[in-house]
Amino acid sequence: MSEVAVVAYGAGNVASVQFALERLGASVRLTDDPAVVADAERVILPGVGAAGYAMTRLADLGLIEPLRAFSRPLLGVCLGQQLLFERSEEGDGVRMLGVIPGAVRRLAPEGDLPVPHMGWSRLTPDRDDPLLDDVAAGAYAYFVHGFACPDGPATLARADYGGAVPAVVRSANRWGCQFHPERSADTGATILKNFLSLPC
Numbered sequence: 001m002s003e004v005a006v007v008a009y010g011a012g013n014v015a016s017v018q019f020a021l022e023r024l025g026a027s028v029r030l031t032d033d034p035a036v037v038a039d040a041e042r043v044i045l046p047g048v049g050a051a052g053y054a055m056t057r058l059a060d061l062g063l064i065e066p067l068r069a070f071s072r073p074l075l076g077v078c079l080g081q082q083l084l085f086e087r088s089e090e091g092d093g094v095r096m097l098g099v100i101p102g103a104v105r106r107l108a109p110e111g112d113l114p115v116p117h118m119g120w121s122r123l124t125p126d127r128d129d130p131l132l133d134d135v136a137a138g139a140y141a142y143f144v145h146g147f148a149c150p151d152g153p154a155t156l157a158r159a160d161y162g163g164a165v166p167a168v169v170r171s172a173n174r175w176g177c178q179f180h181p182e183r184s185a186d187t188g189a190t191i192l193k194n195f196l197s198l199p200c
Contacts, residue, residue: 002196003027005040009061011054012046013182017077020182024193038066041200047079051088051104051147054079055096068097073198074174075131081169081176082149090147100171102150109162116146121159121179123167123187129156131175131194132168139187141167141179149178 004021008014008030018028021044029036037043045067047054058064067074076084088094088104096104107115120140125132135157143159149166151158157168159178168191169176175195181188 001025001027003029003041004044004196005029005031005037005042006044006046007037007063007067008032009054009057009063011057011079012048012077014046016180016182017044017046020189020192021196024189024196026196032061032063034062034066037063038070040070040072042073042195042198043067043070043075044195045074045076045080045083047077047081047083048144049079051079051082051090051094051096054083055094058083064097068099071173072200073195075195076174076176077182078145078178078180081178082145082147084169084171084174084176085149088147099174100154100169100176102152102154104147104149107146107148107161107165111162113162116144117161117165118144121161121165121167123157123159125157125168126155129168129170130198131170131191132156133194134190135187141177141181141184141187143167143179145178149176
């Protein structure tokens, strides 16, 4: 049974992530303890809301350095993916974890598409990765976000929302999903299952 530490820092819907993982047979520990995170077999960093608030909470709890130093599989979800990058243009600018190069910017789709992007969009994989095993091109995932990560070498899959939106990213042992896998039906379950199977 895979063991997962889900970082419960007050900026994410950890209960739905927990239940989705437990349905797949994982042993889940919700934690804000830096030592537990540092020693975990694998970590999920969820996130909903503002990057500035999230980074303040991570700093107050002493979680920034354990997350930066973590060397086993780590998955950022929604805002958690964005926090993996260097900075965000939210507000007056937010310095983030900086484990993937680039800046997160306000979503600016072409045309009259509303922001935030809320709803189902298709995934277009860009290259093979074990996180995306058995995820077909065109599979749907559920998004809720008003900012988007930069499209670059870390991008594994994109969604189209009046322009390319990096939907799945990876740098070394750190992955991110801009969408909510715990709310993305079979697509999300497959991705979470693949995450639980990644070698530590």
